[in-house]
Amino acid sequence: MGSPQAGSRAAVLMTLIESAKLCEVDPWTYLKDVLTKLPTWPNRRLHELLPHNWAAAHTPSSPTTATA
Numbered sequence: 001m002g003s004p005q006a007g008s009r010a011a012v013l014m015t016l017i018e019s020a021k022l023c024e025v026d027p028w029t030y031l032k033d034v035l036t037k038l039p040t041w042p043n044r045r046l047h048e049l050l051p052h053n054w055a056a057a058h059t060p061s062s063p064t065t066a067t068a
Contacts (some may be wrong), residue, residue, distance in 0.1 A: 023055040030054060042049065 020030040034049045047053060 016042040020055075025051060025055045025058070033058075053057045 008060060016031065017027040020027040034054065037049065040047065048057070
């Protein structure tokens with residue numbers, strides 16, 4: 001059923017989803033952002049779109065504590 005590559009493509013997608021979850025990232029937000037950027041993203045920077053790198057770049061920095 002389907003193409004011969006369907007299983008491996010589904011496995012890649014499921015791996016990205018589970019990796020995003022492990023990085024405590026909403027998979028929908030991650031995939032939407034990455035799939036929007038991917039067509040024009042340079043190959044040499046693809047590592048930046050991996051879930052753990054994406055999470056680090058999209059996690060708000062912790063608020064600094066003001067000293068009195």
